[in-house]
Amino acid sequence: MRAIVLVGGEGTRLRPLTLSAPKQMLSIVGVPMIERVLAGLAGHGIDEAVLSLGYLPDAFVSAYPDGQAAGVRLVYAVEPEPMDTAGAIRFAADHAGVDETFVVVNGDVLTDLDLTALVAFHRDRGAEGTIALHPVKDPSAFGVVPTDAAGRVTAFVEKPPRDEAPTNEINAGTYVLEPSVLGRIPGGVRVSVERETFPAMVRDQTLYALADEAYWLDAGTAAAYLQANRDLIAGLRGRPPCPGAEMVDGLWVRGQPVLAGRLSGPCFVDDGVVVADGALVERSVLEAGAVVESGAVVSESVLMAGARVAAGSRVAGSVLGPGSTVGERCDVRSISVLGAGTVVASGSVVDGERVPG
Numbered sequence: 001m002r003a004i005v006l007v008g009g010e011g012t013r014l015r016p017l018t019l020s021a022p023k024q025m026l027s028i029v030g031v032p033m034i035e036r037v038l039a040g041l042a043g044h045g046i047d048e049a050v051l052s053l054g055y056l057p058d059a060f061v062s063a064y065p066d067g068q069a070a071g072v073r074l075v076y077a078v079e080p081e082p083m084d085t086a087g088a089i090r091f092a093a094d095h096a097g098v099d100e101t102f103v104v105v106n107g108d109v110l111t112d113l114d115l116t117a118l119v120a121f122h123r124d125r126g127a128e129g130t131i132a133l134h135p136v137k138d139p140s141a142f143g144v145v146p147t148d149a150a151g152r153v154t155a156f157v158e159k160p161p162r163d164e165a166p167t168n169e170i171n172a173g174t175y176v177l178e179p180s181v182l183g184r185i186p187g188g189v190r191v192s193v194e195r196e197t198f199p200a201m202v203r204d205q206t207l208y209a210l211a212d213e214a215y216w217l218d219a220g221t222a223a224a225y226l227q228a229n230r231d232l233i234a235g236l237r238g239r240p241p242c243p244g245a246e247m248v249d250g251l252w253v254r255g256q257p258v259l260a261g262r263l264s265g266p267c268f269v270d271d272g273v274v275v276a277d278g279a280l281v282e283r284s285v286l287e288a289g290a291v292v293e294s295g296a297v298v299s300e301s302v303l304m305a306g307a308r309v310a311a312g313s314r315v316a317g318s319v320l321g322p323g324s325t326v327g328e329r330c331d332v333r334s335i336s337v338l339g340a341g342t343v344v345a346s347g348s349v350v351d352g353e354r355v356p357g
Contacts, residue, residue: 001119002100003046004092005037007107008054008079013221016339016356017321022056023220024107025063027304029232029241029268029285030254032063033219037107038070044115046103048073052092054082086193089177090185099179106173110228112214112237113174121210122176125151128206129181129198132174134216138162142170143194145209153207156198169211173218222319222335229285229302233266241268261292270305290320300334307338310346318350321357 011023018026024034038049049072051060057078067074077095079088089104101122103115113132122130131153133145140162146154146169157166171194184200185191201207215237219228232241233252240246245254251263255271261279263269270288275281278294286292290303293311300317303309307320310328317334320326324338327346332338336350341357344350 001046001103002048002050002096002098003041003103003105004050004052004089004096004098005034005041005105005107006052006085006088007034007060008052008082008088009108010055011108011220014225014337016342016354017319017337018055019356020321020340022059025059026225027287028110028219028225028228029252030245030270030287031242033110033228034060034107035070036110037105038072040111040113041103041105041115042071044119046072046115048075050075050077050092050096050098051107052077052079052088054079054088082190083188084190084192086185086191086197087189089193090182090187090191093179093182094187098182101176101178104175104177106218108218108220109173109216110219110237111172111174111216113172113212113216114214115174118174118210118212119176121151122208125208127176127208128178128204129201129208130176131198131207131209132172133169133209133211134172135168135211135213136170137168139165139168139170145169145171147209151208151210152205153198153202153209156194156202156207158194169209172212172216222337225319226300226302226317226335229268230266230283230300233268233283233285235266255288257286261294304340324357 007024011018014023025032075096077092144157144165146166245252252268257269257273259275260277261275263281265283268285272289273286274291276294279292280297282299285302287305289306291308295312296309298315301315303320304322306323308325313326313330315332318332318336320338321340324342326344330348332350338355339357342355
């Protein structure tokens with residue numbers, strides 16, 4: 001079976017990290033987000049994925065020039081202009097010649113969904129389309145999907161007020177679709193699958209949905225990106241958190257970091273990381289080549305490859321982009337995000353800011 005992976009968005013909620021890289025190429029505990037999505041698909045028999053590209057498409061082609069990632073063959077479909085969700089699905093399917101039942105996923109959704117069960121449900125119901133649902137406490141930021149006893153979708157309510165939502169089960173961003181759905185989508189124009197295609201299928205009673213309470217996270221914000229990293233090092237999605245990592249003295253370690261300082265709670269330290277004597281790192285992810293100098297404190301944060309925290313600085317609940325530097329005696333407070341190559345001058349306070357490089 002083939003999948004279409006929607007990766008065309010600009011990732012504005014994760015700026016400035018996404019000024020230099022698509023959000024799906026951002027690493028989560030040392031592995032690009034897109035590879036984690038593809039690995040999940042491969043575990044359920046998906047052997048080919050069509051990447052529906054728009055923003056910075058060359059980043060994907062350069063990263064996977066042989067057209068393979070996480071055990072899945074890749075096809076690149078680059079949109080000439082933004083076409084919204086349904087338009088992107090139609091464009092990618094046409095480009096790849098999709099003519100059988102296929103899966104659609106969002107490239108920034110991390111999930112342990114039982115995709116095999118979703119496909120089986122879809123076929124059992126004879127559905128034209130089937131949506132994976134996930135229960136949440138506050139559904140107001142999502143598409144809410146009430147169903148009848150058979151699982152047929154009775155409405156598709158996009159982002160209702162919390163106290164007016166008919167259910168707390170939301171559209172989880174994974175779909176099983178028949179090729180006939182493509183005929184519902186006009187070619188070459190912007191079309192929303194959530195606001196146009198799915199409501200039309202509801203009227204025709206051909207859309208079904210199945211709830212799954214497995215791990216699910218939309219990793220498109222800074223807070224969610226931090227959570228995705230924390231969840232992996234805490235073991236919420238299995239162990240180890242990335243290939244090659246080993247548990248050493250309560251820490252996840254890959255390669256040969258130099259750890260003279262103190263590390264506490266679940267942490268991941270990658271090859272070439274240096275935590276100097278007198279430094280403290282708590283519940284954080286330090287990717288390859290990151291440095292924490294003496295007297296610095298890093299907690300609940302992600303230091304991407306080559307990031308540096310100078311002596312006497314504090315970084316809490318924040319993301320430091322690749323090659324960024326926090327000068328001496330700085331205070332970087334949550335939720336701050338430093339772009340690639342950013343330099344924060346010594347003595348600065350960064351309080352919940354987005355700082356481009």
